[in-house]
Amino acid sequence: MNYLLALSRQIDRMSWTAAQIAVVLVLVCAFISxxxxxxxxxxxxxxxAWLEMQWYLFAAIVMLGAAHLLRTNGHIxxxxxxxxxxxxxxxxxxxxxxxxxxxxxxxxxVLYAWPWFxxxxxxxxxxxxxxxxxxxxxxxxxxIGFGLLILQAISEIIKRVAALQGKISLDVHYQRPDQ
Amino acid sequence: MLALEFMAPAMFAALVVFLIIxxxxxxxxxxxxxxxxxxxxxxxxxPAQFMANLPYRVFGILSNExxxxxxxxxxxxxxxxxxxxxxxxxxxxxxLFGGLPGGLAYAVxxxxxxxGAITGTVAASVIAIGVIALPVMLxxxxxxxxxxxxxAASGTITQVIPPSLVLIVLxxxxxxxxxxxxxxxxxxxxxxxxxxLLFIFILSLIKPKLMPPLPKEARTPFGWDLxxxxxxxxxxxxxxxxxxxxxIFMGLATPTEAGAMGVVGAxxxxxxxxxxxxxxxxxxxxxxxxxxxxxxxxxxxxxVFTLVFQGVDGGKWIEDLFLALGADDAVTFLIIVNxxxxxxxxxxxxxxIAFIVIPLLAPIAKDLGIDLIWFGVLICVNMQxxxxxxxxxxxxFYLRGIAPPSIKSSDIYLGAIPWLGLQLLLVLILxxxxxxxxxxxxxxAIQDIQAIExxxxxSESGAQSKQTxxxxxxxxxxxxx
Numbered sequence: 286m287n288y289l290l291a292l293s294r295q296i297d298r299m300s301w302t303a304a305q306i307a308v309v310l311v312l313v314c315a316f317i318s319x320x321x322x323x324x325x326x327x328x329x330x331x332x333x334a335w336l337e338m339q340w341y342l343f344a345a346i347v348m349l350g351a352a353h354l355l356r357t358n359g360h361i362x363x364x365x366x367x368x369x370x371x372x373x374x375x376x377x378x379x380x381x382x383x384x385x386x387x388x389x390x391x392x393x394x395v396l397y398a399w400p401w402f403x404x405x406x407x408x409x410x411x412x413x414x415x416x417x418x419x420x421x422x423x424x425x426x427x428x429i430g431f432g433l434l435i436l437q438a439i440s441e442i443i444k445r446v447a448a449l450q451g452k453i454s455l456d457v458h459y460q461r462p463d464q
Numbered sequence: 465m466l467a468l469e470f471m472a473p474a475m476f477a478a479l480v481v482f483l484i485i486x487x488x489x490x491x492x493x494x495x496x497x498x499x500x501x502x503x504x505x506x507x508x509x510x511p512a513q514f515m516a517n518l519p520y521r522v523f524g525i526l527s528n529e530x531x532x533x534x535x536x537x538x539x540x541x542x543x544x545x546x547x548x549x550x551x552x553x554x555x556x557x558x559x560l561f562g563g564l565p566g567g568l569a570y571a572v573x574x575x576x577x578x579x580g581a582i583t584g585t586v587a588a589s590v591i592a593i594g595v596i597a598l599p600v601m602l603x604x605x606x607x608x609x610x611x612x613x614x615x616a617a618s619g620t621i622t623q624v625i626p627p628s629l630v631l632i633v634l635x636x637x638x639x640x641x642x643x644x645x646x647x648x649x650x651x652x653x654x655x656x657x658x659x660x661l662l663f664i665f666i667l668s669l670i671k672p673k674l675m676p677p678l679p680k681e682a683r684t685p686f687g688w689d690l691x692x693x694x695x696x697x698x699x700x701x702x703x704x705x706x707x708x709x710x711x712i713f714m715g716l717a718t719p720t721e722a723g724a725m726g727v728v729g730a731x732x733x734x735x736x737x738x739x740x741x742x743x744x745x746x747x748x749x750x751x752x753x754x755x756x757x758x759x760x761x762x763x764x765x766x767x768v769f770t771l772v773f774q775g776v777d778g779g780k781w782i783e784d785l786f787l788a789l790g791a792d793d794a795v796t797f798l799i800i801v802n803x804x805x806x807x808x809x810x811x812x813x814x815x816x817i818a819f820i821v822i823p824l825l826a827p828i829a830k831d832l833g834i835d836l837i838w839f840g841v842l843i844c845v846n847m848q849x850x851x852x853x854x855x856x857x858x859x860x861f862y863l864r865g866i867a868p869p870s871i872k873s874s875d876i877y878l879g880a881i882p883w884l885g886l887q888l889l890l891v892l893i894l895x896x897x898x899x900x901x902x903x904x905x906x907x908x909a910i911q912d913i914q915a916i917e918x919x920x921x922x923s924e925s926g927a928q929s930k931q932t933x934x935x936x937x938x939x940x941x942x943x944x945x
Contacts, residue, residue: 304753308750311535311756312539312727314536315539315727316724318536318720318725322721322722322724322725340528346753346756347756350753350757354761359758361762362487362488363489363811365484387491389495389498394518398522401519427522427526
């Protein structure tokens with residue numbers, strides 16, 4: 286179990302790092318978008334590469350942030366009953382969701398998305414737009430994002446099993462995110 | 465086939481169960497879609513390649529430029545909330561209207577409307593207004609219920625007033641342009657503000673004790689100095705409104721770019737107030753990232769679910785349900801839909817409603833000849849109530865976070881109810897007077913509607929309607945690809 290908990294800590298750290306990148310990209314992405322609008326309006330210049338960069342970064346924000354959000358229990362739920370559950374019951378429910386929902390779905394997405402990335406990589410696929418970007422960096426984000434999600438789900442399972450056995454204490458507090 | 469008939473209701477029932485016991489929405493949707501998809505393939509309802517569409521669909525979400533406006537508007541709201549803008553506005557308008565009974569309430573409504581025209585997220589408005597206005601109102605003897613109610617409602621109105629994030633998401637889900645959606649929302653926004661103001665006016669006649677006027681010494685300066693204060697307070701807002709809304713309507717920027725410019729504008733404003741610092745930015749960026757991921761994952765899950773649900777003829781099942789309820793004309797359908805959404809809004813947030821419920825209802829609305837802009841704006845107005853429902857409404861939840869402990873939760877809940885009624889009143893008005901929405905749409909957009917209605921049976925209606933839109937229409941920048 287200690288070995289597994291160490292693994293879980295490593296995974297948490299990895300997700301955290303990915304999420305920090307995603308946080309920085311939020312601002313970078315906004316600046317790029319402003320730059321696109323201004324250069325088009327002021328100098329009549331428009332670059333497809335920079336336009337595509339916007340949504341490449343958007344995809345990166347979503348895919349790199351997902352695992353961390355799972356760790357912080359930030360994926361939204363209907364909290365009508367959940368808030369009334371005891372800690373142990375919450376952990377059991379979470380375990381069910383992680384094992385039967387998160388992991389199968391993420392595995393499926395990796396299996397579907399991986400060959401898709403490989404194809405883009407092998408043929409050096411680029412955007413159909415003139416001056417557009419090469420495609421594989423954004424296509425690899427999907428297997429990376431869902432891969433991280435699988436790992437994080439494993440980490441969450443380890444932590445919950447350990448907590449249920451009384452080996453660690455785990456905060457399963459849930460608060461709906463602001464919007 | 466018997467199995468096929470059971471699939472859609474079973475999927476739906478399972479979804480309800482999973483959501484109610486509190487499993488994460490995004491993964492419940494995705495996993496349910498996946499499992500039912502496999503069962504359907506096994507039963508031969510659709511071929512195995514059907515599910516291979518999935519990565520394309522998810523990729524389509526990630527590459528949707530419109531959805532990129534979600535982080536931008538959220539970040540803009542987070543910065544504005546702490547930028548001191550609302551403070552200046554409230555200060556100016558409170559002095560302007562302060563002498564009247566209910567003057568502070570008018571000020572809160574007007575400032576809510578202005579903030580609504582700047583930012584696209586409710587949290588920013590409610591918190592920014594509440595932090596400043598609530599203590600002042602209480603100090604000068606406003607009834608707590610009235611004070612919390614007017615703050616929650618005025619903050620929530622943000623979601624109807626362009627550039628609302630809700631309208632962007634609805635436009636995306638309905639396959640309409642954001643520009644048209646914004647134009648359609650202008651009338652209802654004005655109507656909602658007037659209804660709120662009128663309510664305070666009538667209440668101030670009947671029960672002036674609930675909302676005493678400010679004493680004279682709290683209203684300095686007077687005359688020209690007062691006008692100067694108000695103008696100075698309102699100028700930065702006007703500049704921001706131009707940067708965000710003006711550029712969208714003039715076709716200079718896409719909604720996404722306008723949101724990004726709003727981020728920079730909000731940063732400049734915060735810097736002018738000497739409130740721009742790295743810790744505040746980092747917090748804003750962090751919560752923005754969280755919300756973006758959360759929302760996009762609901763959308764990804766909903767996409768998987770809807771793909772399979774439509775594959776097992778779920779659309780037809782829903783349509784039959786509505787027919788069974790007698791919804792074979794537009795008005796009945798809209799009334800039933802609005803009741804359903806009102807009830808769902810007790811449990812679900814607007815993102816979930818937009819991603820799960822709207823794709824199921826839109827085809828029926830279209831078949832009944834309902835203009836989808838009207839439909840979308842109507843639903844947007846209705847979904848204000850999801851922020852105001854006691855006890856789970858988000859606006860109330862934010863208020864609880866910032867209200868002084870002397871205010872009881874029951875005050876916040878009871879205070880919200882009259883405003884909920886006023887929001888529903890607007891829904892009713894819009895159902896019977898769609899001109900309030902469609903009257904603001906450009907001529908080409910109206911031709912659009914006619915083209916769709918006349919050519920309902922012809923597959924080329926889409927191509928037809930595109931030609932009627934002039935090339936310089938701002939909407940063209942962000943037509944659904």
